Amino acid sequence: MFKSSFLGLRLTVLILCSVVLMAFDHKQAQFKQLRSALLTVVSPLQIAMDWPVQWVTWVRANVSSQQSLIEENADLRAESLYLRARLQRILTLQDENKNLRALLQSASPIGEYFSVAKLLAVSIEPYLAQVVLDKGKQHKVYMGQPVLDAKGVMGQVVHVGALTSRVMLITDVHSAIPVQIARTGMRGIIVGNGPRNELQLIDVPDTSDIQDGDLLLTSGLGLRYPPGYPVGTISTVSNPVGDSFMMIKVKPTAQLNKSRQVLLVWRKSKATFREAENSLKQLTQQRQHS
Amino acid sequence: MLRILPNGSLWIIFSFFLGIVLSLLPLPVWADWFRPEWLLLVVLYWALALPHRISIGAGWVLGLLLDAMNGTLLGEHALAMAVSVYLIVVLHRRVRLFPVWQQAVVIFGLTLLYQLIIFAVQGVIGEDPHTWLYWAPSFTSMLMWPWIFTILRDWRRRYQVT
DSSP: OOGGGGHHHHHHHHHHHHHHHHHHHHHOTTHHHHHHHHHHHHHHHHHHHHHHHHHHHHHHHHHSOHHHHHHHHHHHHHHHHHHHHHHHHHHHHHHHHHHHHHHHTOOOOOOEEEEEEEBOOOOOOTTSOEEEESOOGGGTOOTTOEEEOSSSEEEEEEEEOSSOEEEEETTSTTOEEEEEETTTOOEEEEEEOSTTTOEEEESOBTTOOOOTTOEEEEOOTTSSSOTTOEEEEEEEEEOOTTOSBOEEEEEESSOTTTOSEEEEEEESOHHHHHHHHHHHHHHHHHHHHO | OGGGSGGGHHHHHHHHHHHHHHHHSOOOHHHHTTOOOHHHHHHHHHHHHOTTTSOHHHHHHHHHHHHHHHTOOTTHHHHHHHHHHHHHHHTHHHHHHSOHHHHHHHHHHHHHHHHHHHHHHHHHTTOOOOSGGGGHHHHHHHHHHHHHHHHHHHHHHHTTOO
16 A cells, blocks of 8 residues: 555645645735746746737738728727827826926826736636736836726736736725725725626715716825726715715726736836835824824 | 656646646636636546545645636645545545546535635635636536546556556
8 A cells, every 4th residue: 555644644734834825825925925936937838828819819910801901090090190189188288287286386296107018818717806917027017016908997916927917906805996086086995896897985974975977086195006097987876774884886997807908007206206105104103103 | 768757757747737728728708617627627537547646745736836827825726626636535446436427426526625615715815706606617527527537548548657
């Protein structure tokens, strides 16, 4: 008989190992480095899995008729023209805003720049609100980096491998975003509600002015997401009896399960950002002491 | 040439690789819920056929790999895999004598246990799946077992994996 007498012992050891690993992974931030290393190990596989999908897209692009390409091109040109026209307007507004801020002697907002990343076509467990991107540490992706798509905020980077990174979507139960209602300027926090493509605006008192269809923008208060990007629109508002807070459901504006291309965001001036972060830290420390 | 890896180890590794590829293969959202636990099935086959070579240690390491790919807590899939493989190793003499459909029922139970462990861990960290569809892979894995069993047994005999 082979080593079956040790089988139970080995199982016990492995169970202990797993439990310890899970506990540390859940609580210790240092473990993120191990996660990043592991993500680097599996990233070649993830990239390889994406090839067939890319190939299909490439073939489809190649066999599509000239007629449809011409049409698509015309559409894109029209869209580009339209966006350019709007950009002109935004540029003048930005200038005006800068001057007004100078008059008020307040700091000008921190700019950001973007880089396009692609979602890798790999499947993960369907109950997890996460996606994998084709950019990693090599492309200067960092932990906690905000990710947007064309319509709004998608989430933030939670694990960075060398070549790929993993993004926690805003629908994840661990995600929270400080937001502001565009119409009234009221602030609040949006939390994820699990992978049901639904968000929740929490801790809003009964008497607040909130309507269906209100647009929610990032307020930038948590210093993680850049301010002023759309997060969602309010879909239902209800007042549960006996509860002093409203029950507010929010529909994300970003196309969480459709987008293939996303934008990674970097801050332009890190110094200003760090300053703000430090003063926030000091503030919270003071509050903890008092 | 392949003398370094004894008795067709390469085939076992290749089957694990295929299992990983199948569990990463992108599917439409609705079909994602029904994806069989491919890697678990492959590991269970080898543990059933060659328990002296593929046992809980291999299962644990492959489970850890699944955790790394899925972004779940490290050790979550590893724990579930080790427990399921343990049971099949303990029962391997009996299960080997079963006809294939009866084996499939055993596999159903083991996959259910595997999913239950992951469900429990997800529940503890507050990320439990909110739909009954979560349990669908147990059924699809059961349906896939006869095919996996036949294919891998064929490999084992043809390439003399012992």
